[in-house]
Amino acid sequence: MATDTTPHANRKITLADIAAGCDVSRATVSLVLRGSPLVNKVTRARVEEELRRQGYVYNRAAANLRRRTSSSIALVLNDLANPFFAEFATGVDEALGGAGYVTLLGSTGESIAREQAVLGSLLEHDPAGVILSPAEGSDAGQVLKTIGVRTPLLLFNRELAGKASSDAPWDRLMLDNQRGARLATEHLIALGQKRIAFFGGHANSSSCQQRHAGYVEAMKAAGLPIEPHWRIECAPNRVDAAAQCGALFFDSPAPTAAVCYNDAVALGLMLGLYQRGIRPGRDFAVTGFDDIAEAALSAPPLTTLASMPRARGRQAAELLLRRLGEPEAEPQRTVFPVQLVVRGSSCPPPTP
Amino acid sequence: MATDTTPHANRKITLADIAAGCDVSRATVSLVLRGSPLVNKVTRARVEEELRRQGYVYNRAAANLRRRTSSSIALVLNDLANPFFAEFATGVDEALGGAGYVTLLGSTGESIAREQAVLGSLLEHDPAGVILSPAEGSDAGQVLKTIGVRTPLLLFNRELAGKASSDAPWDRLMLDNQRGARLATEHLIALGQKRIAFFGGHANSSSCQQRHAGYVEAMKAAGLPIEPHWRIECAPNRVDAAAQCGALFFDSPAPTAAVCYNDAVALGLMLGLYQRGIRPGRDFAVTGFDDIAEAALSAPPLTTLASMPRARGRQAAELLLRRLGEPEAEPQRTVFPVQLVVRGSSCPPPTP
DNA sequence: AAGGTTGATTGGAACGATCAAAATGTAGCG
DNA sequence: CGCTACATTTTGATCGTTCCAATCAACCTT
Secondary structure: OOOOOOOOOOOOOOHHHHHHHOOOOHHHHHHHHOOOOOOOHHHHHHHHHHHHHHOOOOOHHHHHHHHOOOOEEEEEEOOOOOHHHHHHHHHHHHHHHHOOOEEEEEEOOOOHHHHHHHHHHHHOOOOOEEEEEOOOOOEHHHHHHHHOOOOOEEEEOOOOEOOOOOOOOOEEEEEOHHHHHHHHHHHHHHOOOOOEEEEOEOOOOHHHHHHHHHHHHHHHHOOOOOOHHHEEOEOOOHHHHHHHHHHHHOOOOOOOEEEEOOHHHHHHHHHHHHHOOOOEOOOEEEEOOEOOHHHHOOOOOOEEEEOOHHHHHHHHHHHHHHHHHOOOOOOOEEEEOOEEEOOOOOOOOOOO | OOOOOOOOOOOOOOHHHHHHHOOOOHHHHHHHHOOOOOOOHHHHHHHHHHHHHHOOOOOHHHHHHHHOOOOEEEEEEOOOOOHHHHHHHHHHHHHHHHOOOEEEEEEOOOOHHHHHHHHHHHHOOOOOEEEEEOOOOOEHHHHHHHHOOOOOEEEEOOOOEOOOOOOOOOEEEEEOHHHHHHHHHHHHHHOOOOOEEEEOEOOOOHHHHHHHHHHHHHHHHOOOOOOHHHEEOEOOOHHHHHHHHHHHHOOOOOOOEEEEOOHHHHHHHHHHHHHOOOOEOOOEEEEOOEOOHHHHHOOOOOEEEEOOHHHHHHHHHHHHHHHHHOOOOOOOEEEEOOEEEOOOOOOOOOOO
């Protein structure tokens, strides 16, 4: 029968408890925990038995303090409830977990004030790095001030305002918004569409600007006109998109197709079209952006641009981890070339 | 011009640096940081100036070590990519952030092995508590062993296998699945439906069992028969639900309504019905469960049960925080009474 | 037999904060 | 002037781990 050397039940078990329990020094137990080859086999076995017996849990905070390292990464997202970012977060967590890091989560709900607060609070936990998808209008100076220069930052999805892209001291992972929207527009043009609108999003968001630029690029290249009333703004969600649908048809010439800011907007627009008796995919062509899960399942299924958010999450994590390995390397800008996925929502214009 | 006492740029600023910078002791700086009334106004101002000047960031890990406290909560979810849990996570993070806690995220992807690994890894960071939505089939013994008895656990959404509900030493926040499904079924019955199927989900999941039980309860109370082929299993997603749709009509009498396991399944089923030329909301009644964002926007909009996942997230956080305040109180089981939201997808049976 | 090498272990000082107790200074008061 | 009271500040130990230098035993070497 084992002697009961278990210390008072309501205290956490530490290295010292284990050391005392099997008559070695704390240092030796520490070596065992870290799998050092320095310890004798017999001792190691004795210590490991004692660790099990007392139900020891490693205190990584204490270790990190002493070693001046960190084993966490802060992940700050402007809208976790959005499936796109939820997928992204899943990918990040997968990759970080695999590398032995823990994810500190922060959700800002598109509020710059909350973003500041969240970043500040997370930084107190001394993360090894930060992955940030900034809130709309978030400012480079502000962010840099609270993050400091010691903690590597990886920016995802959006640029920060007020700092030239070229000399920004952080890495970035972006989607090729402009090329994506251009591909979608070109695809519609190839189908014979001529009156194409750009629908949804807010003009002050950088991703919206880029997508709009891609649309303009394709239209101009094809020599097609762009009417001012073919640019309808709305919040990037289904509800507002459905509500704004009518604005497309106020003035003539009315468009016969729309490149939408993203899938949510596209799905909302399709709903709005149905309610007006216009059948998307037959009477009116629609494209989205993101390729969220519902895109393939809507009626008609949505032609869109795939960015594979979960894979982007993994990629973001890997980029940041690599940066931790070489802090002095040049800041890197990675652009993911989104892929056009053609489905039923894009069609030729109705024959007049 | 201020004298430049800034220490070597590539080291983190500590209390000692600040103390040296304005000729006080570390303790005084610490008091200032924590807003103690003990320090003199003039000193406080001097210290605060120096804090700003050197760009000090608090090291919460060190403080927590000394104070034997923790300022983080682990949030472990079986499927973060699911919008329901993404909303839940947002709510949790909101409430925790407001209370000065930080969220340690872990996603298990329904894998029990990963759940164990993730829990182990997160516990090394000594969270003050754990919010867990367990992977399917996750075992109480296992979980309790890695979490230990010192760290409060709040279980969300699912029960753990292998432990009597009554004497489980943890708190729970559950949805009233049985009542919800009963309400939906009763609603269909009140509309005149008699041949009602239960569609989707896996029979081994506890939430599916509970919902099915509610359905059975309502059917029996109304004296309606339940045909065995009215219970169709499928994975809880749109794709599989659409694929399994046909199974409802293999044998007669075919149902004219279906209570679905959740919204994803219901939306998939509606899609499958469309593909067979059956119009949901006219020829066939459908109800869902969860009230996800798309439910209100589908065609027809979906009658479903609202659980308000973001509010549940906040609630979960609050329950856990309360528990931290009184560790010895009785374990508590909280059940949220989901609410029936009637929309267009539920209808009377077609007149023969 | 003195010194060298190897292998295993250890004591004590860190890491950056907090706490308890003690030490200042500064008045007030009889 | 000595004594207490109060406000403010400091000293030194401590949280749980890791690092560093030192120790010690055993086994060569010449």
